[in-house]
Amino acid sequence: MGIMSLIVPKQSEVTDINKQKFLPELGRLLTFMVEEDRQTALAMYSRLFDDAEDEQLLQNLLESPTRQAVVIARAYDAKERKKQLESPTHGEEQTPGFVLAIDRLYQQVAPRHLEMAEPEEAPAEEPAPVVNQFSLFEDDAHPIDDSEYVPFQIEADTVPIAEPVEELPVEPELSAPAEEEAAEGEEELPAAEPRPEEEAPLPEEEEPQDLAEAVFGEASAPAQEQSRHEEPAEEPTEPSREQAPAAESAPPAPAELDLDYIPETKRKAKVFLLILYVLLAVPVTLAGIVLLLIPTVLVLALSLLVIGGGSAVLIAAFSGFPKLADILIVVGTAVIVLALGLLLLWLFVWFIGGAIGGLIRNVIELGRKWCYEEVPV
């Protein structure tokens, strides 16, 4: 992997802001995932923000972190995934569903990157040629000598995550958080190795391999070679750098995501059942409230009595006892009585708020459950 594979483009401020809000929130929502997968997903979303050609389209597709968390959750089976990661044949399994889901997003928001990322025939000395790989992990679109590029180092040896095409099931090996790798990348740039923008342009085959490519490239090499043999004619040639602006000017075609489709529903009342329920529930609830009010009032009276008695005893303690020992005994008794009164007073509050309020809430909830139904809009 060449030096230029360690660079990614800087993002615009707007994208940065969105990304800064989106990714931490998404990270919090994806805690159900295996940590490696979570980091991979976040790295892919990060890449999505970086490469998005139309921010509006991206925002429309993403909608919210919660939405994306739902999309991923639907395509993710944590138990199965753990088994896969722990199995000795790890690396040969099928592509995780969440990777496919995110890649579909990527294909919609960055079609230009897809086109530009389709590589030509790789040279023989290239250890892990990227051919017919997932678009998300290919990116040759960033110019080498762009001054805005920042170094971004990924140790592909330690992050061997395969990202195959759908028809070539190769399991990605998720072994290290990609974002951490990215963070380490800047620090690990040695002094002897100059920054990319200071360096002379490298050969074409060593041009930018992005974060995802570094992450997924190595392990997916067999699949890539296989796909190259199977479908050589389908590989488009890499467009030249002069063609890139033209491709950039063409707006990406908006497409619908079928994966994260959530049908909208609304509540519809079953009128007859609702009337029947109200007729029955109101008297029953009123009877229950009255029944609960009896102990409530009793508890209130008792608590007031006890608190009054405790206060009287406490006042009496300081009204004429000659010995301190007697005062201590009376004060101790008063404190215990007041504690009992406080407990009774709280019991009264609990009767009002917990028992009676809970009865009313449960009756209403039961009515919603029985008398309403969810129907698609």
Place this chain on the structure above:
Amino acid sequence: MSKGWRIIGAIVLVLVLLGAICIGVGFMTGGDVADIYSTLDLRYNLSGRWEQYSQWAITSFNNIVEGVRGLW
């Protein structure tokens, strides 16, 4: 509500422990219940009030019993 129970329970526990300590210390330092009762009786007429309330309770109970018997 459960948080309320915890808070109230903690307060009650602290107060009961404090009261128990006070009573214990009072007894250990020479406190006497008979002295306390006599002092309070002298000041608040406890025995008279107790008798008064007892009479009121007994009369009320008898009235209720007679009322119930009248219903049958």
